[in-house]
Amino acid sequence: MHEHYYPLPGGPVLILDTKTPFPPLQQALTEPNGLIAIGGDLTAKRLLAAYRQGIFPWFSPGEPILWWSPDPRMVLFPEALNISRSLRKVMQQQPFDIRFNTDFKRVIQACAATPRPGQPGTWITDDMIAAYHQLHLMGYAHSVEAWQDEQLVGGCYGVKIGRMFYGESMFHHASNASKVAFAHLVQWLNAQQVGMIDCQMHTPLLASFGAYEIPRDRFIAQLNTLVQYDVT
Structure with a gap:
């Protein structure tokens, strides 16, 4: 099979068609950080293959699908969740009814509509x-x-494969709503024996919960073990 590449200042990037597999992670560009492929499709098969290899899609409207595997990688280990004193006080007041998987589509639509x-x-x-x-x-x-x-x-929403979780996005229309939801999500994932949450990129909010950056090699090594628990 003949492979096609798109030239960029950081180096050539593989152009995917619907049958092209992802390249080795060593081919990911350092600038822009982690870009590994362009194109392909957003089928469930492609997305699951990407996540199993530590790759995720991220692109703007009008752009081709861009696939990334940055180095380092922002992660949160559920057992190390840090809940600040102020947020813990809010959670004790129980201002929200926390539910799981009752309206997934509205959550992702709200994440899409929230200005960043x-x-x-x-x-x-x-x-x-x-x-x-x-x-x-x-x-x-x-x-x-x-x-x-x-x-x-x-x-907030994300993707769970075996004992690995990939956080995607969150939103709030009331003060602390997304923070409380995220804290409950991490507690639930810990109870599900999830070993690592992929946060993709560094943000101050995620750092406040205890997330930090690790080298991609370490991330992939742990991911490879955790996704093996997927038996669906």
């Missing part, structure tokens, strides 16, 4: 919403939701 500082649009396109909703129907994608007076006011 420094981002003119969203990377959660209609095709992405459809793709992750399919993963949800297959039992791989999960949402945790914060409800208040029967209104969805916050939440």
Whole structure:
């Protein structure tokens, strides 16, 4: 099979068709950090193959599908979850009804519609919403939701394969709603014996929960063990 590459300042990047497998992670560019392939599709088969190899899609509307595996990788080990004193006080007051997987599609749609500082649009396109909703129907994608007076006011979603979880996005329409939802998600994942949460990129919010960056080699080594628990 003849492979095609797209030239970039950081080096050539593999162009995927619907049958092209992902290249070895060693081919990921250092600039931009972790770009490993372009194109392909957003089928459940492709997405699951990507996550099993430590690769995720991230692109803007109008762009081709871009696939990434950055180095280092921001992760959170569930047993090391840090909940600040102020957030713990909020959780004790129980201002939200926390639910799991009751309205996945509304959660991802709300994540797509929420403005992000420094981002003119969203990377959660209609095709992405459809793709992750399919993963949800297959039992791989999960949402945790914060409800208040029967209104969805916050939440987050991600993909679970075996004992590995890949956090994707969160939103809030009420103060602390996404933080409380995320804390409950991590506690639930810990109870499910999930060993590592992929947070993809560094953010101050995730760092406040105890997430930190590890080398990609270490990330992949642990991922390879954790995804083996997938028996679906």
